[in-house]
Amino acid sequence: MISKSSLLTIVALIACLAYSSNAAERPATPMPTAWSWISATNSDSVEKAGSWQRDQFRYAHAAHLKSYQDGAELTIAFSGTAIGIRLAGQNTPEYSGQGAASQGRLVCSIDGTVAKTIYCTHTGREQILAHGLKPGDHILKIHHAAVNNQTGCRIDGFWTLPAATGSVTFQLTGERSQFLTDCRLIVVQGDKIIRSTIARNWISGTCSLLLPAGSNYQIAIQASGWQSVSSSAFDITANSETTLTLPFLKRTISTIPYHFRYPSINNQAIRTRGSTFRARFLGFTATIQTVRIKREIGNKTISRLLEFRELSDRADYYDREVEVIIPADTPVGIYDLEISIEGSGRTSVARSPRSVAIITNYTQNPRFVSWGHLDTSGQYQAEYLQRLCTMVDIIAPDMVLASNCVNPAYISGAMASLRSPYMVNFGNHQMPGHKHWYGADIQIVPLTPQINVLNYALPWFHGTEAASGLFNRYPDATYNIINGFEPNAPIEFLNQHKVRLIHDAHGLGSKAMIIAGTQTQRVGKTNSNSFRVIQFKDGTVESCTYNNHPTAPIPFARTQVMPLQVKQTVENDTYTATVTNELKMDFRDATIRFLVPADQTYRTSGGEITSTALSDDKSLLEIIVSIDIPQETVFSLNLSPN
Incomplete structure (x- = not known):
């Protein structure tokens, strides 16, 4: 396995790679010494014959060329003794708008002699085409041909390589494999990272990677929502292929619901300490032993056993229902809910990850962070969504609203670290099967006893009867909010249910406006490179745009360094958080989280400590500091022992 120091280095480098200003234009750095990259989209270096199209569908990591024409060709002049190819991925295989799968073959010739034939359906994305060439200039020709009358290829580009280059290949599959499109491979040699890139043929599961000849390599594999794994040490021999056997990827426990109806990951129970909520699960005829909530801080656990009473009149076939009481000493946070049952051949633990949000007080003026149509397919x-969630944890909204999502397997992994409740829906780019994670298309969550949030993931022509039925469960609501797929709900419906905000990611018209004939503020997605902060005041939306613009969201480009971030260091038992806000926007009541040894008490140099939480083993303390962050500023906050 990779050493702890290597893993820390990997994490740091991934952050740097993700923020690289030109990362979207080439395979991820670093690039080994003496390798030279030729992008397939570089018309100065690559001559096209036949039908080729430039593609970077839905924010793929790099632009590439694709063709479905039998006989289409590319010609590349290069100088060197070896050359390799990198095929492009099809990052949204379930979405027909991207085109058919790559089912053709590539006949690769060097100076008129066939060097290799690649079958796109089966091969990994990186291959050595030729080695041992005479020093000097050569011509590579790529001829796309049909296989069983089926065509299709995608090419990122080519490397000219030193002679001492080999490759590694392996099959990669895992739980919920139909959602596993690709992954990040990070190759280390000792404590040095040699390669970090997106990989995997989604059809066959094959991964292949070119590497300099050498020894003692290891590969770490990351796919959001799956547990990271690493290979054993291996060697690379020049002009040879090393075959590995990698573990089957298991889903991360924070994304796996088991035998639960509600609360759930998209239908959370948001409660104050000392209050109650109901939980429905598959209990069969077994005896209910315990009800527990828990969450992780670092490598430690915070948990509470909950008193409960069973609501026997609510039982139905396998289903059981309990009402539970949240202990008054429960720290705030997002918790997994577990119910242990025993007997009748059904001994098990029903589990609902991230389904219970414990808060200090219900807000009167809620704050939301929203985005839509981010096209998270792989x-x-x-990784972009993870960086966005990191900023959200600083902003500390009462809820996150996400609309028109794509691949629930990756989304549930990327958003698992959020310290706020969230609600997502899936629209016209969805991958079938998202209900396994996120439930029905129409759901409602009470944000407070007076404010409800309806999730409506359908076009409004499906009607409002079900939505009205959910709103009518809460007749005493002061007002309601909708996280919609589209904004054009019937006016009478919006007025009847006192809807003061509808958030959406698919629709025409102004993205920030009061809908005519209503008191409903529409806040829509403007683009897929931004987010919004929506602030309520006295029952209406006070602000939802950026820098005093009438409609603009907060910009956040795919390759941009996070404009809002906190970096922590420690020296002589003092923990320093350096806060950077490059945005033209203040953030009131933002939060900074410290994890510190629990053998001392602490004070802060600024802001206010609003929450402390002790791990179950009493070794680790989570301290949340609330502080206002002015726009365009850098400052430090210290947490020191008393």
């Missing part, structure tokens, strides 16, 4: 897009 690992590269999930």
Whole structure:
């Protein structure tokens, strides 16, 4: 396995790679010494014959060329003794708008002699085409041909390589494999990272990677929502292929619901300490032993056993229902809910991850962070979403609203670290099967006893009867909010249910406006490279745009360094958080989280400590500091022992 120091280095480098200003234009750095990259989209270096199209569908990590024409060709002049090819991925295989799968073959010739034939359906994305060439200039020709009358190829580009280059290949599959499109491979040699790139043929599961000849390599594999794994040490021999056997990827426990109806990951129970909520699960005829909530801080656990009473009149076939009481000493946070049952051949633990949000007080003026249509279909897009969630944890909204999502497997992994409740829906780019994670298309969550949030993931022509039925469960609501797929709900419906905000990611018209004939503020997605902060005041939306613009969201480009971030260091038992806000926007009541040894008490140099939480083993303390972050500023906050 990779050493702890290597893993820390990997994490740091991934952050740097993700923020690289030109990362979207080439395979991820670093690039080994003496390798030279030729992008397939570089018309100065690559001559096209036949039908080729430039593509970077839905924010794939790099632009590439694709063709479905039998006989289409590329010609590349290069100088060197070896050359390799990198095929492009099809990052949203379930979405027909991207085109058919790559089912053709590539006949690769050097100076008129066939060097290799690649079958796109089966091969990994990186291959050595030729080695041992005479020094000097050569011509590579790529001829796309049909296989069983089926065509299709995608090419990222080519490397000219030193002679001492080999490759590694392996099959990669895992739980919920139909959602596993690609992954990030990080190759280390000792404590040095040699390669970090997006990989995997989504059809066959094959991964292949070119590497300099050498020894003692290891590969770490990351796919958001799956547990990271690493290979044993291996060697690379020049002009040879090393075959590995990698573990089957298991889903991360924070994304796996088991035998639960509600609360759930998209239908959370948001409660104050000392209050109650109901839980429905598959209990069969077994005896209910315990009800527990728990969450992780670092490598430690915070948990509470909950008193409960069973609501026997609510039982139905396998289903059981309990009402539970949240202990008054429960720290705030997002918790997994577990119910242990025993007997009748059904001994098990029903589990609902991230389904219970414990808060200090219900807000009167809620704050939301929203985005939509981010096209999170694979690992590269999930890494962008993870960075966005990191900023959200600083902003500390009462809820996150996400609309028109794509791949629930990657989304549930990327958003698992959020310290706020969230609600997502899936629209016209969805991957079938998202209900396994996120439930029905129409759901409602009480944000407070007076404010409800309806999730409506359908076009409004499906009607409002079900939505009205959910709103009518809460007749005493002061007002309601909708996280919609589209904004054009019937006016009478919006007025009847006192809807003051509808968030959406698919629709025409102004993205920030009061809908005519209503008191409903529409806040829509403007683009897929931004987010919004929506602030309520006295029952209406006070602000939802950026820098005093009438409609603009907060910009956040795919390759941009996070404009809002916190970096922590420790020296002589003092923990320093350096806060950077490059945005033209203040953030009131933002939060900074410290994890510190629990053998001392602490004070802060600024802001206010609003929450402390002790791990179950009493070794680790989570301290949340609330502080206002002015726009365009850098400052430090210290947490020191008393």
